[in-house]
């Protein structure tokens with residue numbers, strides 16, 4: 001929120017109208033996730049409608065600390081997910097948050113749907129809804145080159161075809177990846193949004209330099225600034241026995257060809273989000289004529305060990321292919337892994353047979369998932385739905401219908417992903433708790449507490465990689481520097497309120513903890529913490545539900 005209040009752009013694609021309203025009434029929630037979910041909760045009339053109903057809104061909200069302190073780079077997207085039909089939450093870095101600030105906007109609400117393809121252009125002259133017939137059908141790489149703007153986001157064919165795990169690509173290397181925001185764009189006829197502005201955004205704060213120093217000196221962050229970031233996790237997870245391999249049929253793999261050093265051979269640049277000194281985004285180029293793509297552990301895991309692929313170059317080919325279409329890489333890898341095992345077990349008969357490790361077949365299958373017909377239209381619905389049609393739910397690796405991340409570490413991560421608002425490993429600190437060997441009871445209590453803290457961080461727009469620096473004390477001190485007096489306890493309480501708002505929206509969408517499905521495979525294959533059992537997990541879930549009743 002700026003000195004002139006909280007500015008929210010309401011853009012109605014059905015009526016081809018846009019206006020900016022002051023919503024300073026939401027300032028208690030600062031920005032980011034808090035404001036995004038508060039705005040989403042105002043659309044009660046479409047709570048029960050399908051996620052792709054034209055009146056479902058898309059909300060973007062930048063964090064309160066953007067332009068004030070380092071690493072406040074994230075914009076929260078809030079929407080109803082076409083993949084899960086429950087709460088959709090996604091965060092993006094890149095240049096978008098700063099571009100919003102320079103355009104004088106704190107949040108953007110997109111309502112309605114256009115009958116013809118359009119894109120939204122936001123700049124100093126205002127907000128314009130422009131015709132996009134010529135952009136429709138273009139790949140993400142092509143749209144990026146066709147449009148101008150300080151920050152750009154767009155969909156590829158996957159979003160246009162309403163694939164429920166289509167992503168929205170932002171500034172080439174960042175994504176609203178999970179939960180199908182790309183399909184919402186497609187359903188609204190919205191190909192892209194560009195945003196620029198001239199507003200000066202750096203708020204003078206003497207505390208900025210102090211925080212910058214702490215970020216530069218923080219040992220946990222050196223992995224991102226001086227090393228190869230999360231791509232180092234492949235070796236780690238394999239060593240500790242927490243790496244999901246071949247659809248989690250096992251937890252160990254020959255990782256020699258996919259280590260951080262193997263990927264470093266293709267590394268051409270390290271990029272950063274605007275306002276962040278860490279520069280953690282690894283950008284690779286496979287061949288002189290191949291596109292540049294960003295990579296991290298989740299992509300390596302999803303297209304590597306999970307599919308039995310042990311060569312960096314082959315994983316990059318798969319990353320390039322999903323980038324072209326605008327598909328979420330994690331959901332795609334998860335689907336291909338399930339489909340491969342379903343083929344092995346003769347539950348599924350595909351024209352292009354799938355086999356673990358067969359990269360070329362996977363590439364062809366991705367093309368068919370986007371463009372194909374018949375059985376591929378079923379695969380296009382995602383892992384959970386495809387397993388409902390063909391069988392094999394026991395080895396469909398989804399929690400809350402979302403693809404699992406690459407950490408088979410133990411109970412805390414497993415429960416954390418299942419109960420986390422968006423069923424992501426980033427909702428809470430589950431895997432850290434497994435590494436620190438928390439007891440089941442203590443893990444449950446810490447998961448709840450940590451998710452509330454993250455709700456606050458996400459409202460400030462802070463990159464969660466900086467969680468080791470930005471504790472509640474630092475956030476409280478940072479706020480004081482800009483004239484807002486909130487104690488750590490008060491901030492934790494606000495985080496709890498945001499958590500509650502999210503829980504209420506989830507329940508209104510129909511989510512029930514009791515209906516969570518834990519696929520048998522998670523118990524059949526040994527984790528980093530040994531074999532897991534349902535009884536312990538059930539007890540943890542009961543404790544979680546009891547302790548989160550508001």
Ligand code: SF4
Nearest residue numbers: 272273276278280463
């Ligand atoms: S640490 Fe990486 S992802 Fe986070 S803001 Fe910085 S560059 Fe972006």
